[in-house]
Amino acid sequence: MGKFVRKPFRVAGLGEGLRMKKAVDLSLRHARDEITGVDIDKTEYSKYLKKKGLKEKPRNLDVRGRTDAISYLKAQRPESLDHVYAHFLLQHLSFAKRQELLQGAFNALRKGGRFLTVEEMHYSGQLQAELKSQGFEVFAKRLTPEQVFELGTDNAQMNARAYWDRQQLLDQIGQMPRRQKEAFFRERGLRTVEDLKKIDVVEVREFIKARIMEREGENPSPEARKAIDNILAGVSERYSERPFVAIIAKKSRK
Numbered sequence: 001m002g003k004f005v006r007k008p009f010r011v012a013g014l015g016e017g018l019r020m021k022k023a024v025d026l027s028l029r030h031a032r033d034e035i036t037g038v039d040i041d042k043t044e045y046s047k048y049l050k051k052k053g054l055k056e057k058p059r060n061l062d063v064r065g066r067t068d069a070i071s072y073l074k075a076q077r078p079e080s081l082d083h084v085y086a087h088f089l090l091q092h093l094s095f096a097k098r099q100e101l102l103q104g105a106f107n108a109l110r111k112g113g114r115f116l117t118v119e120e121m122h123y124s125g126q127l128q129a130e131l132k133s134q135g136f137e138v139f140a141k142r143l144t145p146e147q148v149f150e151l152g153t154d155n156a157q158m159n160a161r162a163y164w165d166r167q168q169l170l171d172q173i174g175q176m177p178r179r180q181k182e183a184f185f186r187e188r189g190l191r192t193v194e195d196l197k198k199i200d201v202v203e204v205r206e207f208i209k210a211r212i213m214e215r216e217g218e219n220p221s222p223e224a225r226k227a228i229d230n231i232l233a234g235v236s237e238r239y240s241e242r243p244f245v246a247i248i249a250k251k252s253r254k
């Protein structure tokens, strides 16, 4: 009896980043599957390959630099992809573009296929709602910085390090001799580490709001306004022990 050989999986990584690290790693680890890395910017994936001691692009890796993820998805045959992931990409898109991308992913995925995204925790509720409204079944798992670091992409590791740097600073303040600590807080008009965290959350919220408003333009739609409020409401999660989230969205088999 002939051995059962499954069809290669078609996987797309959207907003892969300069080195396309995850797509390269996946193509090496899963030689029988077809992996495509997409980014709107240029790519220097060959530098990452070289670092790994490889001279040639794996045959199962398709690299699409200077390619918009939405156009890429629209160009795919319906139900032709098995898996799509987009780590730390969705937070860079306007509300309208995000809907286009998620709809494109839903159409391009086969039944039973999955869309996976890892983001900072404050995007969790809003992104889950947006994925559900496109027809996905959605599950979410909160992640520690250690788990996000393990993911291995450049931004995952940068975000995990930023968290550890913040924690280290708080630890250093905590360990200061009493007088030094009092002087530290007095100079800043504060009393406790909690006050310091609150101020940071307010500043970060303002920063994120400004970035979002730049993308949304003068007159965001009512849905976009609601999305902005939802996202900003969760910024204090940056000090929780699980400040990131993995959202797994499945296209039902039915």
Ligand SMILES: C[S@@+](CC[C@H](N)C(=O)[O-])C[C@H]1O[C@@H](n2cnc3c(N)ncnc32)[C@H](O)[C@@H]1O
Pocket (backbone or CB within 6 Å): 014, 015, 016, 017, 018, 038, 039, 040, 041, 067, 068, 069, 070, 086, 087, 088, 089, 092, 153, 154, 155, 156
């Ligand atoms: C924060 S980085 C994340 C990179 C990578 N996923 C990681 O985790 O390290 C976001 C990436 O999305 C890309 N990007 C932004 N808008 C895009 C779009 N419409 N289509 C494809 N890529 C896009 C940017 O060029 C950037 O490389």
